[in-house]
Amino acid sequence: MRWLWLPMLGGTVYLVVDALRAGSVQxxxxxxxxxxxxTWWLSPWQGAGRARHADVVARPLAERPVVIYWRPGCTYCARLRARLGRAxxxxxxxxxxxxxxxAAFVRSVNGGNETVPTVVVDGEPLTNPDPARVLARLAAA
Known part of the structure; x- marks a missing residue:
């Protein structure tokens, strides 16, 4: 899945060039x-500059009540982000x-799979949890 942005970019270039050849700028x-x-949504660079796992686990548990492990192009991650809103x-x-x-941490808590979103709430890993549960914990923080 990490490479899926490449064919998307290629398809976009093809469609743009084809439309220009046909004279349809719009x-x-x-x-x-x-x-x-x-392409951006699928790219591995989306969300650059975010937290790193090593930095997160170095913080005391009280300073990291909710940690969300995600990846670009994941519809479940997008759903969670939308449901959480500003919280x-x-x-x-x-x-x-x-x-x-x-990625290694996510595999370790999901039987070897990179299943996301994996959310760690107060030190407890949850795979694709109910957004209401995460929202409730964020509201309490």
Whole structure:
């Protein structure tokens, strides 16, 4: 899945060039905007500059009540982020595609699978938890 952004980018370029050859600038711009947005959503660089697993676990437990391990292109992660709304900003988000230690941690608590979102609430890992439970903990923080 980490490479899925490449064919998306290639398809976007193809559609834009094809639309320009046909003389449809509006279609080319539309394809470009939508295609690049989806490419960005699938890219492993989305969310650059976020927390690293090693830095998170170095903090005392009281300073990390909610840690969310996620990856770009994950619809369940997008659903969780949307359901948390502004409260989600209080959580620590760790991109497993940017941090191999984070990916290893997620595999260790999910039977060897990189299942995301994996949310750690007060030290307890939860795989794809109910957003209401995470929201309740964030509200208490």
């Amino acid at each position: 279609a080319a711009v539309g394809y470009g905007i939508v295609g690049l947005a989806i 989600g900003r209080r959580a620590t988000w760790v991109n497993i595609w940017q941090d191999e230690d984070a």
